[in-house]
Amino acid sequence: xxxxxxxxxxxxxxxxxxxxxxxxxxxxxxxxxxxxxxxxxxxxxxxxxxxxxxxxxxxxxxxxxxxxxxxxxxxxxxxxxxxxxxxxxxxxxxxxxxxxxxxxxxxxxxxxxxxxxxxxxxxxxxxxxxxxxxxxxxxxxxxxxxxxxxxxxxxxxxxxxxxxxxxxxxxxxxxxxxxxxxxxxxxxxxxxxxxxxxxxxxxxxxxxxxxxxxxxxxxxxxxxxxxxxxxxxxxxxxxxxxxxxxxxxxxxxxxxxxxxxxxxxxxxxxxxxxxxxxxxxxxxxxxxxxxxxxxxxxxxxxxxxxxxxxxxxxxxxxxxxxxxxxxxxxxxxxxxxxxxxxxxxxxxxxxxxxxxxxxxxxxxx
Amino acid sequence: xxxxxxxxxxxxxxxxxxxxxxxxxxxxxxxxxxxxxxxxxxxxxxxxxxxxxxxxxxxxxxxxxxxxxxxxxxxxxxxxxxxxxxxxxxxxxxxxxxxxxxxxxxxxxxxxxxxxxxxxxxxxxxxxxxxxxxxxxxxxxxxxxxxxxxxxxxxxxxxxxxxxxxxxxxxxxxxxxxxxxxxxxxxxxxxxxxxxxxxxxxxxxxxxxxxxxxxxxxxxxxxxxxxxxxxxxxxxxxxxxxxxxxxxxxxxxxxxxxxxxxxxxxxxxxxxxxxxxxxxxxxxxxxxxxxxxxxxxxxxxxxxxxxxxxxxxxxxx
Numbered sequence: 001x002x003x004x005x006x007x008x009x010x011x012x013x014x015x016x017x018x019x020x021x022x023x024x025x026x027x028x029x030x031x032x033x034x035x036x037x038x039x040x041x042x043x044x045x046x047x048x049x050x051x052x053x054x055x056x057x058x059x060x061x062x063x064x065x066x067x068x069x070x071x072x073x074x075x076x077x078x079x080x081x082x083x084x085x086x087x088x089x090x091x092x093x094x095x096x097x098x099x100x101x102x103x104x105x106x107x108x109x110x111x112x113x114x115x116x117x118x119x120x121x122x123x124x125x126x127x128x129x130x131x132x133x134x135x136x137x138x139x140x141x142x143x144x145x146x147x148x149x150x151x152x153x154x155x156x157x158x159x160x161x162x163x164x165x166x167x168x169x170x171x172x173x174x175x176x177x178x179x180x181x182x183x184x185x186x187x188x189x190x191x192x193x194x195x196x197x198x199x200x201x202x203x204x205x206x207x208x209x210x211x212x213x214x215x216x217x218x219x220x221x222x223x224x225x226x227x228x229x230x231x232x233x234x235x236x237x238x239x240x241x242x243x244x245x246x247x248x249x250x251x252x253x254x255x256x257x258x259x260x261x262x263x264x265x266x267x268x269x270x271x272x273x274x275x276x277x278x279x280x281x282x283x284x285x286x287x288x289x290x291x292x293x294x295x296x297x298x299x300x301x302x303x304x305x306x307x308x309x310x311x312x313x314x315x316x317x318x319x320x321x322x323x324x325x326x327x328x329x330x331x332x333x334x335x336x337x338x339x340x341x342x343x344x345x346x347x348x349x350x351x352x353x354x355x356x357x358x359x360x361x362x363x364x365x
Numbered sequence: 366x367x368x369x370x371x372x373x374x375x376x377x378x379x380x381x382x383x384x385x386x387x388x389x390x391x392x393x394x395x396x397x398x399x400x401x402x403x404x405x406x407x408x409x410x411x412x413x414x415x416x417x418x419x420x421x422x423x424x425x426x427x428x429x430x431x432x433x434x435x436x437x438x439x440x441x442x443x444x445x446x447x448x449x450x451x452x453x454x455x456x457x458x459x460x461x462x463x464x465x466x467x468x469x470x471x472x473x474x475x476x477x478x479x480x481x482x483x484x485x486x487x488x489x490x491x492x493x494x495x496x497x498x499x500x501x502x503x504x505x506x507x508x509x510x511x512x513x514x515x516x517x518x519x520x521x522x523x524x525x526x527x528x529x530x531x532x533x534x535x536x537x538x539x540x541x542x543x544x545x546x547x548x549x550x551x552x553x554x555x556x557x558x559x560x561x562x563x564x565x566x567x568x569x570x571x572x573x574x575x576x577x578x579x580x581x582x583x584x585x586x587x588x589x590x591x592x593x594x595x596x597x598x599x600x601x602x603x604x605x606x607x608x609x610x611x612x613x614x615x616x617x618x619x620x621x622x623x624x625x626x627x628x629x630x631x632x633x634x635x636x637x638x639x640x641x642x643x644x645x646x647x648x649x650x651x652x653x654x655x656x657x658x659x660x661x662x663x664x665x666x667x668x669x670x671x672x673x674x675x676x677x678x679x680x681x682x
Contacts, residue, residue: 050581051581052580052581071580071585072577072580072581073580073581073582077581079578081578085577087578087579087593089596098582102583146578146582150583
């Protein structure tokens with residue numbers, strides 16, 4: 001097992017820059033999810049760590065050793081591909097044993113280790129089967145088996161659940177996390193699915209246009225998004241933005257929005273007047289008839305235990321997640337109260353979050 | 366099941382369509398098979414039967430054609446033949462009945478061997494080089510790849526006869542005229558373009574994740590190519606090999622021009638078989654029949670791959 005350290009990593013394909021100045025560290029035994037939309041550079045980053053692409057500049061360290069330009073075969077890394085890449089001309093046993101064969105492991109030991117791996121993944125009964133007839137989940141397990149059988153320094157996974165159907169994906173999310181808890185292998189997992197990332201990862205790196213927008217625990221990413229992009233990408237429905245123009249002084253504890261004063265975590269920096277956005281998660285909005293912030297109900301989406309109510313305010317559409325008990329009429333005027341401890345403030349021009357006590361206080365929650 | 370259901374199937378061809386299609390296929394098969402059947406029958410006819418008019422369909426089969434194919438004979442007086450001992454073989458007997466004796470073996474077998482060596486040798490080389498180049502074009506960023514591929518294809522755009530004279534002069538200078546090596550190189554050069562194009566299609570279809578997985582599993586690129594790509598490309602390689610082999614086996618124009626003795630292949634040799642008083646048609650037919658056997662066996666063995674080779678790219682797995 002090993003620590004992965006990526007330093008100022010950059011990759012350009014001709015004019016197109018796929019990854020720009022990426023730096024992060026995955027601690028030994030940690031599970032990192034690289035999260036972002038397609039084309040954001042997450043897979044390219046993963047392939048550079050694997051040695052399938054060479055960086056344009058920057059360095060990659062495995063356990064302190066600079067492997068930036070080493071061959072993939074020399075890095076002792078396992079990779080699970082999106083389409084699994086199980087060798088079609090070999091059966092399950094041979095597929096899993098293939099990495100050991102290259103290391104010259106004796107046949108008896110290969111047999112023992114393949115069987116041990118199969119047992120761990122509960123696929124002992126399909127060892128002699130051809131891989132072409134396997135169901136999606138079993139293919140996934142065989143691919144995992146091929147990865148863990150040689151006990152590599154770390155695992156890299158490129159959207160391994162992308163081709164499974166929704167129902168099965170949830171099962172595999174649990175299996176993967178459980179497997180990680182058991183073998184504690186340093187893992188980098190690429191996905192565009194925020195739920196997968198949230199459910200499995202210790203740390204998440206949210207990427208966009210080749211840049212890491214935010215690196216942190218799932219809680220940090222959700223509760224203290226570093227940019228409007230992250231706030232918008234994470235959460236469903238995503239964070240609401242209320243845009244307004246104002247200047248803010250260091251130490252301010254409220255802002256004026258359309259003449260309504262809204263309290264928020266203490267601001268830690270001075271901002272010249274400009275366009276700002278107040279970010280609020282749907283679950284941090286309550287309906288309160290006495291509130292000065294008002295809007296009219298635009299629509300409601302019933303979800304069983306709760307509902308998403310869209311409210312048209314003067315500043316745009318706000319989506320609130322509230323209990324399903326109350327029924328709303330379309331066009332009905334309602335008062336909205338925002339949970340002031342949880343509000344984020346962004347600078348629209350840069351898209352970055354404004355520093356506030358949200359970022360310095362309680363690391364949890 | 367109501368009749369309306371069956372009648373309205375959009376994807377299933379109707380019974381009538383199937384019958385018409387079947388009839389066309391059978392007719393086509395007959396048309397292509399008749400010349401082959403005629404050659405096969407002629408090879409068992411006696412020389413007079415082979416040129417009789419109207420053509421004989423029912424005749425007394427004889428091995429005379431095959432005997433004449435493999436031997437050279439000299440005419441002798443009946444007295445001399447009488448003075449010889451008992452015939453040593455069937456051919457000996459057939460020959461004596463024509464007032465001739467066997468003088469020695471003909472050149473057919475050496476020419477046939479030349480054909481085998483040149484066709485299989487050039488096929489092996491073309492497929493070997495073609496597989497490696499196709500892999501390179503498929504997987505690496507080759508500078509000017511499109512232009513190179515077009516150039517490779519363009520070597521097939523001219524009829525062979527257009528380059529025959531320059532090649533003839535070149536070969537004479539290089540001492541490659543009438544050598545098996547020269548013919549192998551020539552057929553390889555012609556076939557490699559076909560091999561690169563066909564195989565590139567097949568290799569493009571093999572996802573590169575397989576090699577990447579193998580490289581991550583600790584193999585070098587060459588090992589990954591051998592252990593993961595090659596086994597999956599066997600269909601394509603087999604199809605390509607048979608196309609190359611058929612070309613090299615049947616090639617006539619270059620063979621006539623560039624080989625006359627030691628390296629002569631069977632195609633230019635067969636028409637030169639002369640019998641008593643003109644063409645010995647049963648011997649020519651026998652030579653052709655035997656000449657067809659290797660390609661027939663090879664094609665039957667690899668017919669599945671051949672079919673896929675013809676339709677490649679049309680159907681994705």
